[in-house]
Amino acid sequence: MKSTKLNIQNSKGLQLQAYLELPPNQKPNNYAIFAHCFTCSSSLKPVINISRALTAHGFGVVRFDFTGLGQSEGEFADSHFSANVEDLLAVNDYLKAHYEAPSLLVGHSLGGAAVIVAASQLDNVKAVATIGAPSTTVHVKRHFSHQFDEIAEKGDVKVNIGGRPFKINQEFVDDFDKTDLPAITKQLRRPLLIMHAPFDKVVGIDNAQELFINAFHPKSFVSLDDADHLLLKEKDSNYVGNLIGAWVQGYFDTSNHAILDTEDEQLVGHLNLLEDKFTTYMQTEKHSFIADEPKSFGGDDFGPSPYDFLSAALASCTAMTLKLYAERKEWGLQEVFVYITYSKKHSEDLMRDLEKPTRFDHLLKKLKFVGNLDAAQQERLKEIASRCPVHRTLLSEIVIDTEIIS
16 A cells, blocks of 8 residues: 655644555545544554555545654644644645545544544535544543642643653643533534444443434444454454445545546556555456455455455356346346355366376356256356356466556
């Protein structure tokens, strides 16, 4: 997956480090911004996984570090909630000026609260998704509530949040009291997806309930089952990213989006060797999907293998061809199952009498028919199954030309 490093200046003149994740063709249908959780950064693996899952749905995604966190400039004490919202607005302005105004905001934990507030100020945002978000911004103050007196007395104080030391001050603490998140959520009037784990030990599930009650339709809630607050299990962050990508399609018009550049191109695949193992992101004119290798081969198993796709092409083409033939003949075929098994087989096993024995690529195709068919009709369908275009292509002499383009 392609990551482009960006340096975005916020309203205070501080540089925010950001990364733009793009689909394989580098031409997104829409843009999104991802806001990370309290004290986290954009390099957290779940943030990357969710962002890249969204690119498979045609999004360009900017993930960035809030002020004073990760590789962004500034002090953590300046990264109070209002500053987080201002950073989001700065990233929005940057995208609007250099690429295209974002139409989706995604926020994790406190970042979820921040995207709700930011979206309320941005006409270009068409949808919002939150993950484990609190229903009030004062929720964060519990991390350092035992030091309130010390903060009021000394000003700058070091606090321990999530096992890490941070310096905060009274302004940082007081800022969390300034935002009425339930009221803003009630006035948002944008499609809102709320995702939360029922046993979240950091931000309780009651927060999701309050957000959902305050929001107006269209609103959706998805339980994240046994996921932890940070979505540290890879399956959880990938699930969340794919879920958002599928959910938001109901609110975006993608009918005029052409993924590929010219009529000559039918599919593009992209693999970033520096950041991915074997995960290859692919796009056709209207669809996106992923190929990978199993973990036993060193991959992440995020999608079918290349040979799975080869088998899938043969199976789908066979099924479609049989449908067309049976309908034309007005036969009682109701369902067809096509099972494909790929293997390497020796010529002797295939009863091939060759002067020089060798090994062949072998595809075994098994058919199962459901419907009112006699034996003769089933045999005829078996013959037709060998005439589907992909079957013929695989048996023909294929010429593959390879070119280098800049």
